[in-house]
Amino acid sequence: MTDWKAIAQARGVVWEESLEARQIATLITLESTLSVLVQTLPFELEPAPVFSPLVLPEEP
Amino acid sequence: MKTIQQAAQALRTRQTTSEQLTQDCLRLIERHREVNAFITVVEERALEQARQLDAELQRGLDRGPLHGIPIALKDMFETKGIRTTCGSRLFADYVPNRDSAVAEKLSAAGCVLLGKTNLHELAYGITSSNPHFGFVHNPWNRERIPGGSSGGSAAAVALGMAFMAMGSDTGGSIRLPAAFCGVIGLKPTYGRVSRYGVLPLDFTLDHMGPLVRSCRDAAVVLQCLAGPDSRDHTSSQLPPDNYVPSQPVSVAGLRLGLPENYYFDRVLPEIAALVKGLAARLEELGARVVPVRVPDIESLNLVGRIILLVEAAAAMEPFWHRREEFGSDVLALIDQGRLLSGTQYVQAQRCRRMFQLEFAKLLESVDCLLTPTAPTPAPRIGSVTVVIQDEPEDTRLAMTRFVRGVNVLGLPALSLPCGLVDGLPVGAQLMGRPFEEALLLRVGAALEDVGAVTVPPVAQAV
Numbered sequence: 001m002t003d004w005k006a007i008a009q010a011r012g013v014v015w016e017e018s019l020e021a022r023q024i025a026t027l028i029t030l031e032s033t034l035s036v037l038v039q040t041l042p043f044e045l046e047p048a049p050v051f052s053p054l055v056l057p058e059e060p
Numbered sequence: 061m062k063t064i065q066q067a068a069q070a071l072r073t074r075q076t077t078s079e080q081l082t083q084d085c086l087r088l089i090e091r092h093r094e095v096n097a098f099i100t101v102v103e104e105r106a107l108e109q110a111r112q113l114d115a116e117l118q119r120g121l122d123r124g125p126l127h128g129i130p131i132a133l134k135d136m137f138e139t140k141g142i143r144t145t146c147g148s149r150l151f152a153d154y155v156p157n158r159d160s161a162v163a164e165k166l167s168a169a170g171c172v173l174l175g176k177t178n179l180h181e182l183a184y185g186i187t188s189s190n191p192h193f194g195f196v197h198n199p200w201n202r203e204r205i206p207g208g209s210s211g212g213s214a215a216a217v218a219l220g221m222a223f224m225a226m227g228s229d230t231g232g233s234i235r236l237p238a239a240f241c242g243v244i245g246l247k248p249t250y251g252r253v254s255r256y257g258v259l260p261l262d263f264t265l266d267h268m269g270p271l272v273r274s275c276r277d278a279a280v281v282l283q284c285l286a287g288p289d290s291r292d293h294t295s296s297q298l299p300p301d302n303y304v305p306s307q308p309v310s311v312a313g314l315r316l317g318l319p320e321n322y323y324f325d326r327v328l329p330e331i332a333a334l335v336k337g338l339a340a341r342l343e344e345l346g347a348r349v350v351p352v353r354v355p356d357i358e359s360l361n362l363v364g365r366i367i368l369l370v371e372a373a374a375a376m377e378p379f380w381h382r383r384e385e386f387g388s389d390v391l392a393l394i395d396q397g398r399l400l401s402g403t404q405y406v407q408a409q410r411c412r413r414m415f416q417l418e419f420a421k422l423l424e425s426v427d428c429l430l431t432p433t434a435p436t437p438a439p440r441i442g443s444v445t446v447v448i449q450d451e452p453e454d455t456r457l458a459m460t461r462f463v464r465g466v467n468v469l470g471l472p473a474l475s476l477p478c479g480l481v482d483g484l485p486v487g488a489q490l491m492g493r494p495f496e497e498a499l500l501l502r503v504g505a506a507l508e509d510v511g512a513v514t515v516p517p518v519a520q521a522v
Binding site for chain 2: 004007008011012013015016019022023026027030031033034037038040041042045046047048
């Protein structure tokens with residue numbers, strides 16, 4: 001399992017003690033659910049274009 | 061006088077003037093000051109602008125349906141010479157030397173700018189409980205949030221402080237406040253309205269749109285704002301549609317998708333009944349209600365959260381070292397975004413693509429979808445959890461679960477007031493295919509015309 005506290009420290013993120021558990025719980029949820037979802041993707045599926053998530057229509 | 065169209069008519073029949081309308085709005089801003097809807101009010105400038113616009117009309121120069129109409133902008137739209145704080149200490153003294161594309165177009169169309177509305181800090185949250193510029197309160201109940209992040213804009217429109225207020229929507233920030241304050245909120249398709257000159261929160265999720273008191277008003281505003289803008293490279297080249305619904309308007313033959321899964325699973329029964337009631341009215345008007353199964357929205361929302369966290373952290377990187385200038389909730393989200401990996405971001409974008417393809421297929425079988433906007437009315441200020449059907453949930457995640465995914469998909473969506481629950485307004489959401497705002501506005505207008513959708517009278521909202 002990812003050591004989120006260590007990553008936070010390495011990146012200079014210092015959490016208040018009262019927030020730390022909640023922050024880490026959120027990150028664990030995001031990571032674990034995403035990893036399950038990714039397994040369902042077709043191997044060749046490309047990401048949505050970062051700056052135009054929709055296929056923009058041709059210029060008139 | 062409640063709507064832009066009514067005011068426009070009165071201006072042209074000389075029943076009122078822009079100066080009079082502006083004074084009325086300024087009086088209401090003052091009367092409801094405790095709602096804290098505005099960060100900046102430009103009273104003298106507005107009155108001067110109104111007088112000039114009145115003089116133009118008298119000379120026969122008519123700029124169109126927005127001529128002389130008093131409006132407000134969420135305080136993240138840059139306005140030349142007027143400070144633009146984004147609800148943040150970081151920008152507390154920022155006075156832009158340019159107008160955003162939205163401000164520019166509305167000004168050219170003859171709108172009178174009343175001021176800049178309060179918002180959730182950096183537009184990054186749903187409460188509009190701003191630690192730097194004060195909490196925005198719900199006009200219907202001061203102990204409730206107005207929703208966010210465009211909370212000041214929604215409160216202003218609900219109370220008649222402005223005929224229209226612009227909002228931005230990254231994960232529900234137009235539609236939630238619209239629902240919680242009892243007004244109409246339109247989030248256009250990604251790329252339909254230029255983002256030039258709007259302080260970014262999330263590059264691929266930010267959408268700009270109006271909060272108003274009728275669907276035809278939303279259409280009039282979109283007609284003004286839609287179109288390509290070379291200064292925003294995400295702006296679509298597709299020419300604007302004709303958005304303003306005819307009168308009478310028809311929905312005969314329309315295929316309305318009503319989700320069988322997810323959207324009615326964890327929602328107050330009263331809200332579910334009101335939304336389904338709208339579907340029944342549309343069926344009476346000739347639409348066909350089609351039960352549909354929607355893709356995995358829980359996962360779609362999670363993908364949206366990852367993209368939001370990472371992009372917002374990236375946008376805020378120049379300010380990471382000024383931690384003490386962020387509110388605690390926003391700082392927590394930025395910290396989370398800093399820790400997610402590049403791999404996870406790309407995987408989220410791949411999942412986004414998958415969901416876009418799934419929704420494109422779904423929207424071949426129906427013309428639009430009808431859902432609740434939020435599962436409950438406005439939560440109390442400070443509420444961290446809400447209980448829905450005996451289950452406690454994180455307030456932010458619960459309130460955004462019907463709206464967040466639409467930003468990931470980039471689709472247009474419209475929140476319509478559909479009634480009161482426990483004395484508070486609630487909303488229904490229509491979402492449609494890319495660039496089909498006109499269809500959503502037509503459906504909304506049809507419901508307005510038969511009285512099924514009404515913005516509750518401002519007089520009640522005290």
